[in-house]
Amino acid sequence: MRKFVIPMLLxxxxxxxxxxxVEVARxxxxxxxxxxxxxxxxxxxxxxxxxxxxxxxxxxxxxxDSPTATCYQPDPAVDACYLNWYYLSVSASPNYMITMTVTxxxxxxxxxxxxxxxxxxxxxxxxxxxxxxxxxxxxGAGGDPQLGNAYAYTIRARDSAGLGAANYGTTYCPSYTP
Amino acid sequence: MTSRKWISALAGLLALAGLAxxxxxxxxxxxxxxxxxxxxxxxxxxxxxxxREIQGESESPTITFIANTTATxxxxxxGAGECYIQWNYLSVAASSxxxxxxMTVSIDGRxxxxxxxxxxxxxxxxxxxxxxxxRVTCGFPGAGGVAGMGNTYSYIIRARETSGLAAxxxxxxxxxxxxxxxxxxxxxxH
Numbered sequence: 001m002r003k004f005v006i007p008m009l010l011x012x013x014x015x016x017x018x019x020x021x022v023e024v025a026r027x028x029x030x031x032x033x034x035x036x037x038x039x040x041x042x043x044x045x046x047x048x049x050x051x052x053x054x055x056x057x058x059x060x061x062x063x064x065d066s067p068t069a070t071c072y073q074p075d076p077a078v079d080a081c082y083l084n085w086y087y088l089s090v091s092a093s094p095n096y097m098i099t100m101t102v103t104x105x106x107x108x109x110x111x112x113x114x115x116x117x118x119x120x121x122x123x124x125x126x127x128x129x130x131x132x133x134x135x136x137x138x139x140g141a142g143g144d145p146q147l148g149n150a151y152a153y154t155i156r157a158r159d160s161a162g163l164g165a166a167n168y169g170t171t172y173c174p175s176y177t178p
Numbered sequence: 179m180t181s182r183k184w185i186s187a188l189a190g191l192l193a194l195a196g197l198a199x200x201x202x203x204x205x206x207x208x209x210x211x212x213x214x215x216x217x218x219x220x221x222x223x224x225x226x227x228x229x230r231e232i233q234g235e236s237e238s239p240t241i242t243f244i245a246n247t248t249a250t251x252x253x254x255x256x257g258a259g260e261c262y263i264q265w266n267y268l269s270v271a272a273s274s275x276x277x278x279x280x281m282t283v284s285i286d287g288r289x290x291x292x293x294x295x296x297x298x299x300x301x302x303x304x305x306x307x308x309x310x311x312x313r314v315t316c317g318f319p320g321a322g323g324v325a326g327m328g329n330t331y332s333y334i335i336r337a338r339e340t341s342g343l344a345a346x347x348x349x350x351x352x353x354x355x356x357x358x359x360x361x362x363x364x365x366x367x368h
Contacts, residue, residue: 034249038297039257040296040297041279041340043296043297044219045296065206067294067295067296067298067301068292068294068295068296068298068301068302068303069293069294069296070291070294070303070307071292071294071311072283072288072291072292072307072308072312073291074308074310074311074312074313075313076288076290076313077313084307086302086303086307088306102321115363119328124305125304125306126306130309131307131359133244146289147289147292167296169294169296170294171292172292172294173292173293174288174289174290174291175289
């Protein structure tokens with residue numbers, strides 16, 4: 001009896017592993033599938049679909065537009081800089097925009113916007129007040145000797161069809177010299 | 179007697195040399211001045227004529243001149259000594275397929291704002307993005323070379339695009355005069 005059970009158990013395990021491998025190959029991994037991807041220097045933007053399901057070849061969600069990442073130092077006597085964008089914009093017509101989130105990688109999410117029966121989402125710079133307050137940093141702290149700290153950021157958006165868009169970039173602040 | 183004369187002559191020479199060294203040191207210190215004096219000296223040159231340029235090896239550059247309209251220095255509160263430099267807007271564009279990489283604002287040799295492009299062929303920065311502006315010291319009347327006005331600050335705005343071309347604007351802005359006023363309370367002893 002024992003001779004019969006052990007091979008049966010082994011065969012069952014092998015079959016389960018085979019099914020899992022087939023599923024992973026079909027979904028190309030566990031993370032979301034990248035549909036569009038562009039790189040420019042340190043900047044990356046992409047559109048992605050959920051790992052499960054076929055997903056569209058022509059996604060309705062646009063790239064996120066996040067021009068002019070800005071870091072400025074209002075007072076040279078204070079180690080305080082403000083980080084902002086000219087605007088953030090994304091659209092998903094005819095689908096609805098669900099969310100857009102701004103994350104400063106060193107601090108976590110700093111802004112979260114939620115759609116309300118809207119096919120596009122637009123956030124101008126003045127929606128964030130003066131911007132996000134960060135430390136300017138010593139000269140060269142971010143790797144550029146003429147500038148201060150570097151802040152990597154991620155902006156993500158999601159639409160009602162489950163599609164996502166993401167921008168990854170880095171902005172450098174003016175340095176603070178006491 | 180002769181040796182005494184020689185000693186007196188030597189002492190006189192030494193005294194003269196000492197005086198010369200002391201005088202030289204004084205002149206050097208006055209010329210160098212304290213850091214504050216240096217800023218004042220630099221600003222006494224008066225407003226600089228505006229200049230703009232495009233740098234790179236191209237007959238038909240794909241980057242525009244930077245537009246930085248209405249350079250303003252204002253004093254919001256009298257007696258605080260604080261002024262703010264502001265522009266109506268800054269703007270620059272590159273021809274497709276080049277992207278604008280960056281635009282920076284430097285005031286008095288210090289970099290105060292850095293803008294990074296993100297897949298964009300033009301860059302527009304409204305003045306309100308710097309609200310309330312870049313804080314500077316207003317200065318005493320006449321400090322910047324303009325009668326009745328305060329310090330004059332030079333600025334440089336630079337922009338760069340992906341094909342290697344760059345644009346730069348050089349200018350200056352004069353602030354209203356204002357100094358910190360400290361009011362000491364009058365205490366009357368009964």
